[in-house]
Amino acid sequence: MNLKLPLSYYLNQDVIFLAKDLLGKVLFTEINGDITAGIIVETEAYFGVVDKASHAYGGRRTERTETLYSQGGISYVYLCYGIHHLFNVVTSVDGEPHAVLVRAVEPFVGQEIMELRRNMPADKAAISSGPGSAAKALGIDRSFNKKNLTENEIWVEDHGIRYAPEVIIAGPRIGVAYAQEDALLPWRFYVKGNKYVSKPRS
DNA sequence: CCCTTGATGGTCT
């Protein structure tokens, strides 16, 4: 059976809903035949042109941010601090630059491959905790920018994993103090008690 | 345990 999320899933214009709904979904990559996957346990929503923390704030359009304005269902990957690749899911309709940052995953498929990529055991929380680590564990780098999530390099599946509402916590996003008042918006979502959720405030 | 700090590069002004 086909568990892959369809294009229509990503066209939802409510990026806050999607950030929450993606918890429990499974993010896959296939690289040279190696398949790895992680259960998404932490996300952040970036609310397009009105969000000071968004790269598209104020409607800025550059070569880089053009990806965000695309129709939902593609990836947005960029380099942060010169070292880390951060993976986002572009959502909503064409022209609406909403995105969801995947901040942490729980290793699900191909743990041995992730261990090699990260040089640490899969049961160690740090292997895929935090956006840079999660992307590295899944082998995501800048070559994964602008990939169609309904194809076979990087995609998301629904394995029926569901969390009780009381276990899904909303709080301020991490590392966006520069966004001033928008830094306080509760647009970070995570699974309470999951050890792979990143540190700062779990 | 906690805190500090170095690593490292694309993007935008």
Added chain:
DNA sequence: GACCATCAAGGGC
């Protein structure tokens, strides 16, 4: 030339 949606090692307690 500044600014980052960060990580992990290392030193001090």
